[in-house]
Amino acid sequence: MTEQGVGVVRPLPGDGLIAHMGGLLLVCDAADAVAEELVTALRDTAAAGGDGRALARRVAQVLARAMTAEPVACAVAGRAGGGIAVLVSGDAQASITGPGTDVRLDGKDALTWTDRLVTTQVSTVELRLPGAGRPIRQARLDAGVVPGGGLVSDLAEADGGLPAPRPEPSSRPAAHDPLPAAEPARPEPAPAAFGVEAPPPISSPPAVSAPPPPADVPGPLREYEQPSVPAGPEPARQAPGGGHTGAQEFDPFPPAGPPAGEPDHASGPLLEPTEMGPTPEPPSRPMVYGVDCQNDHFNDPRVPYCAVCGVALVQRNLVPYKGERPSLGVLALDDGMTLALDADHLLGRDPERAPEVTSGEARPARVTSPDGSVSRRHLRVRLDGWDVNLVDLGSVNGTQVQPPGDPNFYDIPPNEPVPILPGTTVRIGVSRTMRYDGHRQG
Incomplete structure (x- = not known):
């Protein structure tokens, strides 16, 4: 070997x-x-x-x-x-x-x-x-x-120069094999991938006539027994003549009360926890130019310290190269939920039906507020290279940022990407906040 x-x-x-x-x-x-x-x-x-x-x-x-x-x-x-x-x-x-x-x-x-x-x-x-x-x-x-x-x-x-073993021909008597012609052909093992040894083929066990299952044993799961995901509210339908019969395109709800058309939460909790949608992981991460610290952690070439171990990055001794972009940290919301910055996110009161989510460009994160100040489609977190950008999607009550070390909050313009630094606090609407933590695991 x-x-x-x-x-x-x-x-x-x-x-x-x-x-x-x-x-x-x-x-x-x-x-x-x-x-x-x-x-x-x-x-x-x-x-x-x-x-x-x-x-x-x-x-x-x-x-x-x-x-x-x-x-x-x-x-x-x-x-x-x-x-x-x-x-x-x-x-x-x-x-x-x-x-x-x-x-x-x-x-x-x-x-x-x-x-x-x-x-x-x-x-x-x-x-x-x-x-x-x-x-x-x-x-x-x-x-x-x-x-x-x-x-x-x-x-x-990979097995020491010897060809992969082939399955032995069946030595069972013909009397025990009533349908020999129906046995499917077994393909030969494919060449082993790099660094992985090809497993030996598994010989088929002798055919055994199994008794029929008892009547009370459930059979295979039928199509109508498959678990289903509860469907969300139907999108607004367009009436003849171009008018809308459902929700309006813009958010008309004032900050003083709950949004129209939604249940009154006075009898329940005022602040619902942030919910992440089931959007799957992207198949691959973007390729970016970066540098390694002395512990082989891939970093933004512009930063002075490693985002994983904190060691100083001496720029004159580093050689930039192109590699997969790691997670850029997390966004920590005020209710304890965290959003991993390895993909774009769309935050709002009803983000699942947003076009950015249905197209797979962003993951949905449901954020609500007791004063109703978070819009259905409020804010997008967009990753661009090593930068984390915020894009307010024309929300009614806006989005504000508080840069690290600054006591003041500042409004961000709608529909324009605004980059933020680690340590920035973001206010969504009137009462919800989150903080950008750039530290990540190795």
Whole structure:
């Protein structure tokens, strides 16, 4: 078995230096002055349990310090979440192939270096220097640092080079298999994804004639027995001639009393808790340029301190790169509810039917107030890069912000994005407030 199930790694003959540690791969020019630093970066990242993305960041820092000379010939690769992170520089090349995947990177195509996060299915990763030979089938590099001109990682051989076992043919007598022709064909196991070993196929158990279930055992859940979500109030219908027979487009309710058409809450609680809607998570987070602190936390390149651990960010030693934007913190409402800033939110008394929510652009957050000052569609929290913006959606009673360290509240203009800083307090309508906390978990 190779380290951490990353497939069989075979060296390519050559004059460079190749390394394989903790599922991370490195190829570099042995004569280069920074070769020892690159190997140290590989060893430290592997010891810390880091992935290919962390290795690429450390190698980029080494390359940035060596920019005064010719570009360093090196290539690194490693597992990164559900994909593979690759970086190449100088004369080095990388090839990542698989079903529907053919990515080829050449360090000579970039002024500094080029990197890529490959998230599609991968079967083979090859890193090479100029003049590298062909791989020898019998040679393997399970771990260590040796001379060579490149590496080939065959991910389809994640089980130590042996093909995945196939299911044994059935040895049951024909008398016990009344319908052999009806048995569906079992597909062969697909090649293992990068960093994950293919599980052995599970043989089918012998067919057993099960007695019919008792009459009192419920059968499968029928369609009319499926749980249903209570439908909300029907939207306003348009009467002939263009008039509306339901709620008006604008909020006509004065702050002094409950909104018209809604039940009187005098007998119940005056302040209903904020409710989050069931909008699903977005499939992927936006990509932004950022920097890492010394603990590998991804940060806004404009801030002086890490938002996770608080360590100082020395800008001259940091190399910006493009990565997935983390959560930008939380908005803490006055009733204890928090809104995670990893997507847009729409706040209001009835946000579920807002077009921004029905289109999937924002998550609904139901916010009510005892004085009725929160509009149905009141405020949108919009994320743009590393910025958190507030957009008042033409609410009746408006939205105000109190910047950190300022005793005063200020009205924000309707339908215009206004960026806020961590520590800002936001007033929604007349009586509801929330605070922006930019600290986040690692």
